[in-house]
Amino acid sequence: MNPVNYLYLAALLFTIGATGVLVRRNAIVLFMCVELMLNASNLALVTFSRLHGNLDGQIIAFFTMVVAAAEVVVGLAIIVSVFRTRHSASVDDTNLMKL
Amino acid sequence: MDNLIPVLVGLPLAGAAVLLLGGRRLDRFGHWLGVLASTASFGVGLALFFDMLSRSTAQRPAFDHLFTWVPVEGFQAQIGFQLDQLSVVFVLLITGVGSLIHLYSVGYMAHDERRRRFFGYLNLFLAAMLLLVLADNYLLLYVGWEGVGLASYLLIGFWQHKPSAATAAKKAFLVNRVGDIGLSIAIMLMFSTFGTFAFGPVFGAAHTASQGTLTGIGLMLLLAACGKSAQVPLQSWLGDAMEGPTPVSALIHAATMVTAGVYLITRSSAIFNLAPTAQLATVCVGAVTLLFGAIVGCAKDDIKKALAGSTMSQIGYMVMAAGLGPIGYVFAIMHLVTHGFFKAGLFLGAGSVMHGMNDEVDMRKYGGLRSYMPLTFVTFGLGYLAIIGFPGLSGFFSKDKIIEAAFAHGGTEGWILGCAALVGAAVTAFYMTRVMLMTFFGEKRWQPDAEGHEPHPHESPKTMGIPMVVLSIGSVGAGALFAWNSSFVNWLTPVTGHEEGHSPLSSWTVSGVTFAVIALGVLVSWLMYGRQPVPATPPVGSLLTRAARRDLLQDDFNHVVLVGGGTHLTRFLVYLDAKGFDGVVNGIAAAVGGTSGRMRKLQNGYVRSYALSMFGGALVLVATTLLMRAV
Numbered sequence: 150m151n152p153v154n155y156l157y158l159a160a161l162l163f164t165i166g167a168t169g170v171l172v173r174r175n176a177i178v179l180f181m182c183v184e185l186m187l188n189a190s191n192l193a194l195v196t197f198s199r200l201h202g203n204l205d206g207q208i209i210a211f212f213t214m215v216v217a218a219a220e221v222v223v224g225l226a227i228i229v230s231v232f233r234t235r236h237s238a239s240v241d242d243t244n245l246m247k248l
Numbered sequence: 249m250d251n252l253i254p255v256l257v258g259l260p261l262a263g264a265a266v267l268l269l270g271g272r273r274l275d276r277f278g279h280w281l282g283v284l285a286s287t288a289s290f291g292v293g294l295a296l297f298f299d300m301l302s303r304s305t306a307q308r309p310a311f312d313h314l315f316t317w318v319p320v321e322g323f324q325a326q327i328g329f330q331l332d333q334l335s336v337v338f339v340l341l342i343t344g345v346g347s348l349i350h351l352y353s354v355g356y357m358a359h360d361e362r363r364r365r366f367f368g369y370l371n372l373f374l375a376a377m378l379l380l381v382l383a384d385n386y387l388l389l390y391v392g393w394e395g396v397g398l399a400s401y402l403l404i405g406f407w408q409h410k411p412s413a414a415t416a417a418k419k420a421f422l423v424n425r426v427g428d429i430g431l432s433i434a435i436m437l438m439f440s441t442f443g444t445f446a447f448g449p450v451f452g453a454a455h456t457a458s459q460g461t462l463t464g465i466g467l468m469l470l471l472a473a474c475g476k477s478a479q480v481p482l483q484s485w486l487g488d489a490m491e492g493p494t495p496v497s498a499l500i501h502a503a504t505m506v507t508a509g510v511y512l513i514t515r516s517s518a519i520f521n522l523a524p525t526a527q528l529a530t531v532c533v534g535a536v537t538l539l540f541g542a543i544v545g546c547a548k549d550d551i552k553k554a555l556a557g558s559t560m561s562q563i564g565y566m567v568m569a570a571g572l573g574p575i576g577y578v579f580a581i582m583h584l585v586t587h588g589f590f591k592a593g594l595f596l597g598a599g600s601v602m603h604g605m606n607d608e609v610d611m612r613k614y615g616g617l618r619s620y621m622p623l624t625f626v627t628f629g630l631g632y633l634a635i636i637g638f639p640g641l642s643g644f645f646s647k648d649k650i651i652e653a654a655f656a657h658g659g660t661e662g663w664i665l666g667c668a669a670l671v672g673a674a675v676t677a678f679y680m681t682r683v684m685l686m687t688f689f690g691e692k693r694w695q696p697d698a699e700g701h702e703p704h705p706h707e708s709p710k711t712m713g714i715p716m717v718v719l720s721i722g723s724v725g726a727g728a729l730f731a732w733n734s735s736f737v738n739w740l741t742p743v744t745g746h747e748e749g750h751s752p753l754s755s756w757t758v759s760g761v762t763f764a765v766i767a768l769g770v771l772v773s774w775l776m777y778g779r780q781p782v783p784a785t786p787p788v789g790s791l792l793t794r795a796a797r798r799d800l801l802q803d804d805f806n807h808v809v810l811v812g813g814g815t816h817l818t819r820f821l822v823y824l825d826a827k828g829f830d831g832v833v834n835g836i837a838a839a840v841g842g843t844s845g846r847m848r849k850l851q852n853g854y855v856r857s858y859a860l861s862m863f864g865g866a867l868v869l870v871a872t873t874l875l876m877r878a879v
Binding site for chain 2: 173
């Protein structure tokens with residue numbers, strides 16, 4: 150199978166994620182969309198690694214996973230704590246710091 | 249003897265201090281204290297004069313150095329007195345006439361409860377005026393100059409409960425201030441040019457200065473003289489200054505203070521001699537004022553204002569003579585002294601008439617007073633003959649000399665000036681005869697005053713009579729005394745310099761023509777006011793008469809041009825400030841505020857909009873990178 154097809158898939162996944170981030174309000178969905186974008190880029194990296202025949206892309210993909218895992222921990226904690234105080238997971242409601 | 253000079257100033261100054269600070273306990277005898285201070289100063293002046301007479305010409309000027317004021321590197325102001333032949337003439341005039349008027353005021357102000365204060369101010373005036381003429385430098389002269397301005401202000405507004413007097417005082421002060429600025433600029437110019445204020449060094453170094461500087465100093469000194477001596481264009485205050493008590497009009501606004509401008513020009517002769525432009529301006533000012541004052545004097549029905557117009561006109565003669573240069577200085581001072589006698593006498597006479605007529609000043613309500621006030625009539629009459637220049641009296645000697653000097657100026661200018669002076673002499677004769685006829689001749693036109701008191705004209709008390717008699721003796725004899733052996737000319741020549749002018753007309757011709765025009769003036773006046781009765785209400789009169797009644801529209805001119813112009817200028821500046829400068833500043837602020845208000849909307853707090861901008865930014869970055877690659 151042509152590896153370029155993986156790149157098309159990655160682009161499709163990234164577009165879905167980006168669109169989700171832009172149009173959705175629920176923080177959890179937002180989060181999932183971010184993850185989708187990260188994974189799309191991981192897929193692209195791994196594909197390039199395969200195309201170029203070296204391991205650089207795979208190593209970066211590992212780094213991305215680690216960072217994403219750490220980010221999920223922090224991000225979910227914030228979302229949970231916001232939900233507890235404001236009884237809403239909508240990102241539009243978190244406007245305390247708005248002038 | 250020389251260390252007596254400060255005593256001259258000190259006596260009246262001490263008198264003023266005691267009278268003004270002493271309070272009510274001095275009310276009973278305070279006025280005699282004022283008279284004493286003034287008379288003692290006159291005594292000292294006489295002693296110094298005789299001491300000066302006994303010395304040779306070169307030894308006559310006396311100097312008394314007092315102290316150095318604020319000694320700083322490069323600024324050494326030596327303060328001292330100088331008594332020379334010119335100063336001593338002024339000292340005797342000021343203290344002599346001053347003492348007589350102090351004495352007169354004892355009677356004139358007898359019923360005024362603020363008489364002590366009045367004498368305090370009079371003494372203050374004497375001190376300031378003596379300081380002015382005794383200073384040996386321009387700085388001290390300036391102190392005296394301001395001092396007489398202050399005394400004049402206080403005395404014009406002495407009856408401050410009258411709004412007209414308060415306004416007149418303010419007006420005099422303000423107009424004088426314009427002239428004072430001229431003097432201060434002249435002094436600054438002198439200091440920056442010569443590095444000193446003292447008369448001797450300034451006059452000695454005058455020839456080293458550039459023509460432009462000398463002309464500038466001369467014109468600024470002329471401006472100062474115009475302010476103090478009520479010359480066109482700063483003449484408008486003198487008529488209103490008659491709101492003050494009559495002795496003040498006699499002393500300050502006729503005999504002494506208003507002649508300070510003539511003193512200043514004569515004293516600065518070394519500068520004027522080297523600045524022909526300033527001299528030309530001076531003769532023009534003098535010639536215009538002598539006609540201006542005379543015309544105003546013709547139309548006034550208020551006896552004091554008629555005399556004020558006359559004062560303006562006579563000082564015009566002096567200023568013109570002073571502007572003629574060495575051929576005129578001596579005669580300017582000579583006319584100044586004789587004028588001091590006869591004009592003070594005329595004012596005192598006017599005061600005496602007012603005293604007898606319930607303070608009525610309108611000459612149309614006088615008439616036929618000669619049999620009721622014989623002493624006033626005789627003394628006033630002698631002053632009248634002196635001022636019109638009746639042969640043998642003092643005005644004849646001094647005024648004819650000025651007319652002669654004007655012709656001797658030479659060329660077309662000389663003819664113009666001489667003819668102006670002759671016309672002035674004719675008009676002087678006209679309006680003085682008018683005053684005389686309306687006051688002392690004709691039928692009675694007395695009217696009861698506002699409270700219904702019928703006036704009972706009576707002769708004034710002795711304290712008022714004696715000064716009038718003494719001044720009338722001066723009016724008669726001073727001119728002949730000065731002209732005798734050219735004594736006055738010889739006396740002043742070492743200070744002012746003197747050249748005999750070469751008149752195109754002989755002095756007999758000038759005297760003859762002058763006498764003819766004076767006779768003409770008297771005749772016309774008699775035809776108008778002597779032969780036919782004077783109407784009690786003023787007739788409408790010609791356009792010129794109506795203008796002259798309004799002081800030839802000088803107040804209207806000032807109001808429209810200076811007040812109106814100033815108001816419009818300030819309005820324009822306010823408009824410029826509010827719309828122009830404030831507009832720019834406020835516009836910038838509004839632009840910044842509006843822009844940032846719109847920019848702020850971008851920061852809406854929605855995560856997705858930030859995400860969109862990040863997305864857009866990333867897109868742009870990627871697109872750019874690809875584009876750069878492709879190129």
